[in-house]
Structure formats: C-alpha cells, structure tokens
Amino acid sequence: MLVLAFDTATPAVTAALHDGDRVLAESTTIDARRHGELLVPSIREVLREAGAALGDVTAIVAGAGPGPYTGLRVGLMTAQALAATAGAPAYGVCTLDALAYAAGLSEPFVVATDARRKEVFWAEYADARTRVTEPAVDHPGDLPAGPPLVGAGARMYAAIVGEHRLAPDAPEYPSAGALAALAAERLAATGGADGDAVLTSPRPIYLRRPDAREPGPPKKVTA
Template sequence: MLVLAFDTATPAVTAALHDGERVLAESTTVDARRHGELLVPTIETVLREAGVSLGDVTAVVAGSGPGPYTGLRVGLVTAQALATSLGVPAYGVCTLDALAYGSGLDAPFLVATDARRKEVFWGHYADARTRLSGPAVDRPHDLPGELPLVGAGARMYAEVLGASRLVDAPEYPYAGALAALAAAALTGPGLTGPGAAEPGDHPVLGPPLPIYLRRPDARVPSPPKKVST
C-alpha cells in the first residue's frame, strides 16, 4: 500500500505519503492564495523525499472540505486526475475529520476552521476518530457548549469562544494525519458514529467530491439591463 494524501481546503497546502504503517514523507506550506501553484510541487517533494515514483501510488486521498470553493476544488480535481491517470482509486475524507484525527484527543471536543464571512466550519467529536455531528457552518458564538476547541478557526475567534478552551493541537489538517486516517480506514475500521461518511466498505472514506455548506461567493453575471433609446 502507498497512499498519497493531500488537502487544500484550508490555507495549508499539505501532502503526505503513507505505506500502511507509517508516514514516509510530509510537506506543508501555509498560503491561502496559492493552492493551485503549490499543490503539484508539494506532491513532487513528498515523492522525492520518500524515494518513490508516482506510479508506485496505490490510492489517492484528498480532503473534501468543507472549505472555500476555489482552494477546495484544486485538491479534489487533482485527486481525480491523478487517480484516473494511474488507474487507482480516489477517495475523499472530510477535512474536519483529518484535523480531529491529528489532535489525538480521547475526550469530546469541537473542531473549527475558518469559513470566512465571520463564520466557521465545525464538527463535534467524541474523540479523535468519532464524529458526533457536523460538518456545519455557523457564527462562532453559535457553537455549542464549553467543550475544548481545535483548529485555526477556533484560534481566530478565541475572544468570542474563550481562549481557555483552545487545545494544544495542530491548527490545520496536515496530510500526515489525513494519510494515516485513510490508511487505517483502508486496512480496518475507520471513523465511526452518525456523522461518518456514507456507509460502505470504508466508513471514513467517500468519493472525492466537495462538501459545500453554502453557495460560493462567485456568481454568474446577470444579463445586462436593457437601455431604451
């Protein structure tokens, strides 16, 4: 097994390789404006560091969001294109699940990423592998309870949510955690609970399709107004 995983649903452009037992290589650049420029070089970097070729990859996994429209599409389209060219399966994993998995927490908590428009994408977890609800998008002050918080979205609104609730855990869904979660799902039980992906052979894995929780900012221009002569 050689899983190539990457995520572009947050400002972190991140990629990793996992052989079913450990992360072989991982590379991340935090830059919210250059997903399209950075993803392929990042993939090339992890392949080179791991000493393998793209043809050795047996599965491609991409973070499926939720996230901003443009960045999210970069990763998912790349995953579909690579999988088609290599003749291997492509999967999508909820970006919040990867962030939760990377936290390593074993008690209830919330994950939050920046959704822009003064909102956050969030999910409620019983532990690092079990999503109870979400993903959802809301104003920070609408998030439930006094549970610990993980993610850059939580840190961004620490004054609203309470700085004491912030957990010392990764702010972004690094691809090493994404690859490890996907590899675990491919070799055994994955994420569990009512918030997991669609039922199937791999509960944590779904199709490489975007999770949209609201309409994109971009709009098709309306027809020009008629001007009478």
C-alpha cells in the first residue's frame, strides 16, 4: 500500500506519502492564498523524499472539506487528475476527520475550522476516529457547549467559545500525514481491496454557496 494524501481545505497546503505503516514523507505550508501554486510542488517533494514515483501510488486521498470553495477545488481536482494519470483510485476524506484523528483524543470533542464570514465549519466527535454529527457551518457562539475544542476555528474565536475549552497541544490545521494514516487505516479494514466500502469519492463538502457570483443583467438607464 502506498497512499498519497493532500488537503487544501484550510490555509494549510499539506501533502504526505504513507506506506500503510508509517508516514514516509510530509510537507506542509501555511498560506491561504497560494493553494494552486504550492500543492503540486509539495506532492513532487514528498514523492522525491520517499524515493517513490507517482506510478507507485496505490491510492490517492484528498481532503474533501468543508472549506472555502477555491482552495477546496484545487485539492479535489488535483486528486482526480493524478488518479487518471497514475491509474490509482481517488478518495475523499472529510478534512475535519483528519484534524480529529491527529488530535488523538479518546473523549468527546468538537473540531472547528475557519469558515470566514465570522463563522466556523465544525463537527462533533465521540473520539479521534468517530464523528457523531454531520459537518455544519455556524457562528462560533453556536458551537456545542462543554466538550473540548480542536482546530484554528476554535482558537481564533477563543474569546467567544472560552479559551479554557481549547484542547492542549491539539493541531490547528489538518496534517496530510494524519489524513493518509486515517485513509490507510480505513483501507486496511477491508484488506485494501474495496476502498469504496470505507471511503467516499473525492467530492467536495460544500455547506454554502461560493462567494463568487455570476454578474446580473445591466441596470436599465432611463432618461
């Protein structure tokens, strides 16, 4: 098994290669405006560092969001293009799941990422591997009260949600290493033979319309 994973649903442009037992190489850059410029060089770098070629990859996994429209599309379209080139299946994994997995908590908690517009994308987890609610978008003050919070969406609104609720040492952004490890674990559950049974296709998780709008008809000008 050789899993190539990457995520562009947050300001972190992250890529990693995993052999089913461990992360062989990983690259992460925090830059919310350069997903399209940084992703492919990051993928090339992790392949080079691991001494692997794209043709060696047996599965391609992209973070499926939720996230801002443009950045999210970069990762998912790249996954589809590389899958066609490498002849390997492409899958999508919820970005919040990757953050939860990296947090490694065994108690209930909430993952929240920045959704802009003073909102957060979030989901609730029973533990690091078990999501118990569908991803949602809300104002920070509407997050469930009580459980610890993980992710940059919680940290940036600590004054609202309560700084004491921020899980110590938890990651702010998803890691492609965690994304790859989670995907490899799910694939191994079926012997790697039927990824569709445990992973979804690389489709974006959109929770609202993109900021861009088609221009309307020109306004009429009257004398």
